[in-house]
Amino acid sequence: MRPMTSPPLLSPSPCALVLRLLHLSRAPRRRNPTAARRPPCTFRHCLPVFLSAAMSSSASTTAPDSVIADPSTLARKVADIRAAGPAKLQVIADFDGTLTRYWYNGARGQSSHGLLRQGNEEYDAKREALYQHYHPIEICPDIPLPEKAKLMEEWWEKTHGLLIEGGLTYDAIKNSVFDAAIAFRDGVVELFEYLEERDIPVLVFSAGLADIIEEVFQQKLHRSFKNIKVVSNRMVFNEEGRLVAFKGKTIHVLNKNEHALDMAAPVHNNLGDPNGSIDDYSLVKRRTNVLLLGDHIGDLGMSDGLNYENRIAAGFLNANIEKSLKDYSKAFDIVYLNDATMQGVVKLVADLCP
Incomplete structure (x- = not known):
């Protein structure tokens, strides 16, 4: 991955508030997520940082940590x-x-869906074959969205069928997560704690599998958060711990938005836990200010169906930076570069809700 060498897209004369935003976006690359929080920055502390960034040129050898286009x-x-x-x-x-x-230990990290191993090589191979067939369709820009949506639902349902037919179990999920090359960004725990203390709900949207995501939370963070709900595909297991069905509508990459809220439930302590859901959607609907976090421009659709007043979209541009930065900076209010930590978002939230 080539480093970004062009200067941030910053206005030469932003207001004082933006000076603070610039400072909060330039977070350390790595930090212990349990470390003590630093107090919000002040204008006096931010001014030198802003001036240094604003005066930088294309000859600068230091890559920016984030970009604010407007x-x-x-x-x-x-x-x-x-x-x-x-x-x-x-x-x-x-x-x-x-x-x-x-990135995970110098290699591409696994996704919550890609890490799954059924314990049945035949069915793992069948799911991989489906990926090889449908993924080019997913990323093809020439296929009309209505047609692509039908094909994505077809892919997801075939994959879910293979998981059932292949006899997926609780233990296979737990073992898959234990062996997986997956980790949360530094600062995620600090972000969740800050939001939990202020009773700010977090909806985690995924076209993957909620039960796997919940197991990742349990094994990698060793705790749950009362304000976090996962909106994803949910499994139904029998008494022997074997997958027998999927619950509700299928959530795929093109319908991952607030229309799927009936699939939301808190992060559980046990796989397949049927308890817990958003009983009163109006509690979410009344929260008309949104901080959206995503790593693809398509993630902006996660707020579709919500009549929001203000939305700040923060994007993580992890790779192909020189090729994608222009589009990302147009789509997102702030773009964090080079697989950044979550510390910039932590400080942004601290500024939104001091």
């Missing part, structure tokens, strides 16, 4: 959300490549 718009959104208070805010986050790292 500082004034971001500043307005931050001010409005802050004025409305935490009771009006919700966080919507993608899982793979957003909450989790893109």
Whole structure:
């Protein structure tokens, strides 16, 4: 992955609030997620940082940690959300490549769906064959979205059928996660704790499998958070711990949005736990300010169906930076580069809800 060498896309004269935003976005590359929080930065501390970034040129040898294409718009959104208070805010986050790292020990990390091993090589191979057939369709820009959506649902349902037919069990999920090359970004725990303390809900959207995501939470974070709910495909297991069905509608890459809220449930302590759901969707609907976190431009659709007043979209651009930065900086209010930690988002949330 080539380093980014061009300067941040920053306005030469943003307001003081944006100076703070710039400072909060330039977080350390790695930090212990349990470390003590630092107090929000002040204008006096941010000014030198901003001036250094704003005066940088294409000859700079230091890659920026983030890009803000329109500082004034971001500043307005931050001010409005802050004025409305935490009771009006919700966080919507993608899982793979957003909450989790893109790179893991120098190699591409696994996704929550890709890590799964059924314990049956025949069916693992069949699912891989489906991936090889349908993934080119998923990324093909020439296929109309309605047609592509039908094909994606077909792919997901065939895959789910193979998981049932191949006899997927609780133990296979647990063992798959234990052996997986997957990890949360540094700062995720700090972010979740900060949001939990302020009763700000987090909806984790995924076209993968909720039961696997919940097991990743349990094994990698060793705890759950009362404010986090996973919106993803849910499994039904029998008394022997064998998968027998999937619950509700199929969530795939093209319908991963708030229309699927009836699939939401808290992160459980046990796989297949049927308890817990969002009983009153109005509690979420009344939270009309949104912080959206994603690593693909398509993740912006996660807020479809929500009548929001303000949305700050924070994107993680993990690879192909020089090729994709222009599109990402147009789509997202702030873009974090090079598989960044979650510390920039932590400080952004601290500014939204001090």
